Amino acid sequence: MKTLTVNLGERSYPIYIGSRILESDELLARHLTSSQVMVITNETVAPLYLERVKQRLTGKETAEVILPDGESYKSIESAMIIFDRLLAGKISRDASLIALGGGVIGDLVGFTAACYQRGVPFIQIPTTLLAQVDSSVGGKTAVNHPRGKNMIGAFYQPQCVLADTSTLDTLADRELSAGLAEVIKYGLIRDLEFFEWLEANLERLLARDAEALAYAIERSCLNKAEVVAEDERESGLRAILNLGHTFGHAIETGMGYGTYLHGEAVAIGICQAADLSRRLGWLDADSVERIVSLLARARLPVTPPTDLDADRYLDLMAVDKKNVAGKLRMILLERIGRATLPMAVDPELLRATLNEYGR
Ligand code: NAD
Ligand code: MG
Numbered sequence: 461m462k463t464l465t466v467n468l469g470e471r472s473y474p475i476y477i478g479s480r481i482l483e484s485d486e487l488l489a490r491h492l493t494s495s496q497v498m499v500i501t502n503e504t505v506a507p508l509y510l511e512r513v514k515q516r517l518t519g520k521e522t523a524e525v526i527l528p529d530g531e532s533y534k535s536i537e538s539a540m541i542i543f544d545r546l547l548a549g550k551i552s553r554d555a556s557l558i559a560l561g562g563g564v565i566g567d568l569v570g571f572t573a574a575c576y577q578r579g580v581p582f583i584q585i586p587t588t589l590l591a592q593v594d595s596s597v598g599g600k601t602a603v604n605h606p607r608g609k610n611m612i613g614a615f616y617q618p619q620c621v622l623a624d625t626s627t628l629d630t631l632a633d634r635e636l637s638a639g640l641a642e643v644i645k646y647g648l649i650r651d652l653e654f655f656e657w658l659e660a661n662l663e664r665l666l667a668r669d670a671e672a673l674a675y676a677i678e679r680s681c682l683n684k685a686e687v688v689a690e691d692e693r694e695s696g697l698r699a700i701l702n703l704g705h706t707f708g709h710a711i712e713t714g715m716g717y718g719t720y721l722h723g724e725a726v727a728i729g730i731c732q733a734a735d736l737s738r739r740l741g742w743l744d745a746d747s748v749e750r751i752v753s754l755l756a757r758a759r760l761p762v763t764p765p766t767d768l769d770a771d772r773y774l775d776l777m778a779v780d781k782k783n784v785a786g787k788l789r790m791i792l793l794e795r796i797g798r799a800t801l802p803m804a805v806d807p808e809l810l811r812a813t814l815n816e817y818g819r
Contacts, residue, residue, distance in 0.1 A: 462476070462477045463475070466598070467685070467689040476621070478624070479626045479670050480626050483512070484516075489516070491556075491619045491620045492517075492520065493554065494555050496523075497520045497523070498524065498525065498546065498549075498551060498558070499514070499523075499525075499557075500525045500527070500569045501559075502533070502561050503526055504561075506526045506560075510524065513560055523551065525542055534604050535568075539575070542572045542576075553576075553580055554581075557573045557583070559586075560585045562595075562635075563591045563594070566586055568601075569584075571602055571613055571614060584622065589628055589631065589636055592623040599615045599688070599692065600613065602614075623677055629668065634724075635721070637724075637758050638724055640758040641704075641724065641760055643665075644755060645704065645726065648730065648796060649703050649793075650797060652796055653797075655754075658676070663757075666759070696801060700799040702791050703733060704727070704730030704732070706733075706790040706791070707764075707790075710776035711728055711765060714776050720765075723760070727758075728763065730751065731748075731751065731818065733790065733791065733792055734748045735813045736810060740792065740806075740809065742792070743793055743795065747796050763819075770811055774811075774814070788805060790802060791803075792805070
């Protein structure tokens with residue numbers, strides 16, 4: 461097992477990564493200080509892993525909430541169901557919540573924990589690759605509002621993150637690939653050596669080689685933890701984690717949520733950001749080709765949907781959180797392994813990428 465630390469002063473916490481670590485009695489106990497615990501999961505994950513977690517909770521007063529599966533349940537209504545169960549069960553302020561599932565459950569439970577009686581401790585047990593390398597680390601929690609994704613939320617850090625890589629054995633291939641988009645992103649934004657490791661080991665990850673997965677998760681979390689430690693609330697550096705996301709969010713919204721998984725839209729967005737970086741004279745054509753080919757090998761889409769033309773794209777990108785005073789800003793690549801901070805882009809070059817890349 462590997463242990464990393466997210467360094468945030470008194471809000472610091474460990475990330476444990478390893479195969480079958482959910483079978484350790486000691487690990488979870490170390491971070492459960494009270495006798496009351498509520499596990500929140502969904503209908504897909506519960507039959508697979510809930511018993512395994514409950515076995516670690518003997519001697520505790522344990523409640524569980526099993527929600528339906530899906531992004532649409534990352535809602536204030538789901539939070540209300542959990543609040544209601546907490547209050548009805550007279551669960552007090554020193555109880556702990558456990559999020560068992562992918563990013564939807566993690567974001568929802570984190571948000572609920574931040575709000576219940578002004579904050580109760582919570583533990584992340586992420587069970588998708590995306591959640592293990594991204595959403596469970598860093599303290600961004602939220603539910604969706606009908607007018608916008610992640611619009612109601614809080615920064616709230618967990619007590620620990622417990623990433624059992626063996627849970628990925630049951631994950632759908634498409635979900636695994638979507639998680640790999642974010643993994644590749646870490647190499648691109650700040651870790652050339654990791655990018656090169658991914659070029660050499662991608663097939664091992666697709667084959668779910670336990671050792672390779674553990675390494676990729678650890679290296680991804682290390683990169684995310686360092687960025688978050690430097691800029692917890694995204695006043696600057698943390699924005700580099702959004703490489704490919706300005707294009708990607710436009711694709712997700714423009715095509716309707718669910719057409720592309722988040723990681724798939726981000727993969728296309730990374731390719732477009734790479735193309736734009738080449739037009740600015742930063743990346744050479746070979747580097748763009750390396751990026752596109754690694755994403756394609758990860759079984760991710762690398763060309764934008766034909767239904768979205770440049771005008772529609774620009775329209776959708778105009779609502780991005782990184783924009784300032786109506787000016788579009790995005791993360792680009794100076795080279796493989798180094799991202800820019802959010803920067804205003806030349807509208808002509810952006811239009812050229814939208815009209816020409818992958819068309
Ligand atoms: P998800 O939670 O919907 O999980 C994907 C699917 O896999 C679901 O059907 C789920 O039930 C299933 N699943 C989960 N674990 C499984 C397992 N071990 N075996 C089989 N099936 C399993 O999606 P996700 O990709 O994990 O997370 C996406 C969410 O994360 C989005 O809501 C996104 O906004 C959020 N997110 C948050 C952050 C953050 O910093 N907080 C970062 C990135 C993404
Ligand atoms: Mg993302």
